[in-house]
Structures are given as C-alpha cells and as structure tokens.
Amino acid sequence: MWYHEENPGPIASLPFINQFGSMKFSKVRMDENMRPHLNDGIEIHFIESGKYDWVIENRSVELLPDDLSITAPWHWNGSPAGKMDMGQINWLIIKPETFTPGAPLRLGDWSKLSPDFQEELGNMIAAEKGMVLKKARVFKKYFAEIKEELLHQREGYAKIIGNLIENLLIELYRDLKHRKSKIDEDDHFIERLTALVQSDLTKKWIVEDMASHFGMGKTKFNDEVKRLTGYPPNSFIINLKIDKAKAQILDPNGMDLSDIAYNCGFSSLQHFTTTFSHRTGITPGKYQSQLRKREVS
Template sequence: MNNPKSGESGIWWHEENKGPLEKIPFFKQFGSMKFSKVRMDDNMRPHLNDGIEIHFIESGRYDWVFEDKSVELFPDDLSITAPWHWNGSPAGKMDMGQINWIILKPEKFSPEEPLDLGLWSNLTYTFQMRLGEMIAGEKGIVIRKAKAFKKYFVGIRNELMEQKPCYEIIVVNLLENLLIDLHRHLTSRRQKLNEEDSFIYKLENMVTEDLTNKWAVESLAENFGMGKTKFTEKVKRLTGYPPNSYIINLKIEKAKEMMRKDPFCSLSEVAYSCGFSSLQHFTSSFSQRTGSTPGKFQGGSGKRHF
C-alpha cells in the first residue's frame, strides 16, 4: 500500500485482503504503516480482535488504551493484549511515525481456557500455557525499550512482501522465536513485579506495625540493605512519593480505618495512635491529602470527640 495523498504508506494484510497470509491461516493480520502526518483512522479506535495482538512502535508517539488504562507508546515499545482486551487509540488519532502489528488467532484462548496456539506451533503445551497466563494476567502489557523485538517484525515484513519459496515456514519460525523472546521478557518482568510488590508489602507492614515510631529514612533503608539514596529512589518510583510522604499517607489510611470503625472516637486519640505529633498536625496533614478535615470525614461536628 502506498497512499501519499492520505499521509500513509506501508502494508496491511487482513481478513478482507489476505495476500500472503492466505498460506498462514492462523496469522489474522500483519500491518506495518508509516504516517507522514497526523490523521484519523477508525480502524485504530479501541477494538477487540479474535487473536493475540502485538504492536511494536518504530517511531512516533501514540496515545493508547488497554481496557480502562491509558498509556503512551513510544519508539521501541512493545504492547500485547489478549483477545478479550479492548485496545486502541481512544480518538482513532494516528500521529506521525511508524507502527507495526501482528494478530495471531489461537486454536483456544479465553479467560477460562489456557492458550493453545494450534497445530502449526511446535512450542510445548507447558510453554504455551505459561505464556497465556502471563498475557491474560494483565489488562494489556507494555514492554518499554524492547528494541530486540524489531528484528522479528522486519523479518516477517520482508518475508511476506517478497514471498520467496517456503516463506510461510520462515514466518512461522520467526513467530515462534518472537514468542520465546516474549516469554522470557514476561517471566523476567513478572519476577521483578513480584519483588517490587514484596518490597512495598514489607515496607508497609514495617511502618504500620509501629506508626508512633519516628521512622528515619536511613533506618528504613538499612532494613532493606540499601543506602538512603537508592532506597528513596525506589520508594518514589514504586509509590509516587518520597519515603516520608509515603509514611504520612500510611498514617492517614490508618486514621481513616479507625474513624470508619468508630465514628465517635476521639480525634486526639486517633492522631496519637497514628503517630502524629499533635491534633493540629494530624488535621493539617489529613486536610492537605484528602481535601477534607478529619471531623468532616468522621461524619460531622455532632460526632466529633476531641
């Protein structure tokens, strides 16, 4: 396809224009489009496909949604969705750049059924099941700086365009290698996420078990075998807050919990139990972070007990 008038060029094979995909029936779509100007395209609006959808961004920046999650896709980003995950550009707006995509239709794959690619693949059942679990486990996955995957899209694109003898065999090999690489990345990613979840869980438990303790960042960092700077950077990256601010948020969440359980409890006691230096400190911190005073949260002046 080459249509300079509309500001796009590239290839797109699909159900109504199968081209070389005719010999590879499980390969539902392959697209590699370059946009030289911003344009609207209804095909790129949030949609469902009957296959695993994989996008690779070669250049440009794209606003995207996965179910109810908004993301930005940048060059060398790879995204993956299961057949039941809505994904696409919320406005159908395609910015200048180049985007590639693959849609593979498995023999079986649903929230209730493990991934079964079909007879075309020599990948083991266990491998397919684990890969399917990782893809299904999130509402759309984005792997940042995934430049290593570019070679698969370039190789598949070249094979489909040239259609040399046995091109379909080479395409299958490229797809399997892509899926193997994807499995490795997602496994490593899952391990990292589990480690990060464990880090936050440990930090939260440590702080909430003794909210009255005047936690020093240096002391907390030592408990994790880290220096102050590295610890601060990690907490901020995972929570969005530096350690001291995150600790105040934990104190406020505990205060909310106490007030929900007992609408008539003393706010002074709540402040003390949650480690605030005074009722005034508690009130100002609570108001700053919630937009409401503790008294209003508790249910009105008639229920406040100082």
C-alpha cells in the same frame, strides 16, 4: 505492506496469521480500520517511529518508538479518532486455535511450544487486559525478518515465519515473566516497609536507618519508595499514620482523639489535627462526627 483476510497474499499459506502490516506514514492519515476494534487473534503492534495515541480497553496510552502493545482477542484496541500520525507502525495478528476468557491459549499444530508454556503465556496476556512494553527494541528484528520473508516468499518461508513467531512469543514470555517477578518484588518491598513502620508508628523513623534495613543507600531508598508509592518516605509514613488514625476513629469503642494522636505517632493533638486536615481536607473531629451521623441514620 498490509496482508489481511480480503487481501491475504502470502499469508494465505499461513493459517495462523490473520494479518501482517508494516506501514510508514509521511503525513497524517485518517483510517477507519484503525479505530478501536476487536480482532480474532493476539494483536501485537510495534512502533518504529512516530507517536500514536491509542486506546486499550478504554485506557488511553501513548505508543512511542520501540513500544510494543499486546492484546487478547477480546481486548478493544486502536486509535480513538482513527488517525495515523506520521511515523512507521508494524502489526501482527496471530490466530490461535483457541483462546478465550474461559479457554487457555492453544496456538495450533503449527507450533511446537509446549501446552503448559502456551497456557501460561495466554494467562499473562489475559491478566494484563492489554499491555504496552516500553523500549522493547528487541522485538524489532522479528517484524523486519517476517516482512522480509513475506516480501520474497523464498522456499520454506512459511516454516521460517512460524519459527520467527515462536521465537517472538518466547521473547515475550521472558519479558512478561521478568515483569511479573519485578511487580512481585516491588509489592513485597512495600509490604515489608509498611509492616516495619506499622510495627511502631510512635517511633521517629530515620530515612537512613530504614534504607540500611533494606540494604540500600538513602538516595536509592528514596527513589524506590517514591517510584512505588508516589510519595517520599516521610510522606508515606504520614499516610500510614493517617490510615491507622482513621481506623481507630471508626472503632465505636475506641480512644478519644488525643489518645489516637499519640498512638499514631503525632506529637500533639494540634499536630494530629493539622496533619489530618491537610491530608484529608477535614479535621479529625468532623470526620468522627460525620461517621456517627451516618451510623445514626
């Protein structure tokens, strides 16, 4: 099933839908329509099965079963090669009354969602520069029910589809709101951890003690720090020490390297030199001399 401007079918009675598609591919197929493109609306894809290599705003992503992608009208998205692999993909393009980088989302008279709700949802979609929600199976039912209504076009189908799309957008808003809260919570965790360690870099920090400070067990704390920073706690602490050392080396009125080593929590100048070289690829002395040469030039 694929309804679009040149083949509108039942969406001719639904001016707020630009396209609706539900396609199952039993073999790889090349389709120029699937290459990266812009559409005059909010484009939403839901993957039922298969794997699709996709591009959103020049960022490569992999769409897997139960993944949902959402893009604004000015976000490029599509298959870089125009290749549709075996599987099933559904998509919906909602055409808002207004939605540009300079104008808030306004769906139009068909929607009873409040203007504030619409504006905040639009801001979240715009801020992400295209997003993929992983394991978003809750959205599958909306595509199935919209497809069913379009197939049979029973009395009142336009109203029912409008309600389904509103409910889909409410579900999307809740998901993005939770996502934003989680991101804010993660950022706050890292800020607190950074402030704690930077309060005394000379201290020998014990992972169990830090975990207890955050009300976590050692294993959960280790997992959280690695998930959010890419490093286990002890390695993250070393990075903070190196960052502070770099800042102090940059200070033209700063201390000599031995004092910097001690001030940043290293046991000796040799320990500092070895660790700094391992993390940056250059010794502290060479790092300092290169900076001075740049200042002179």
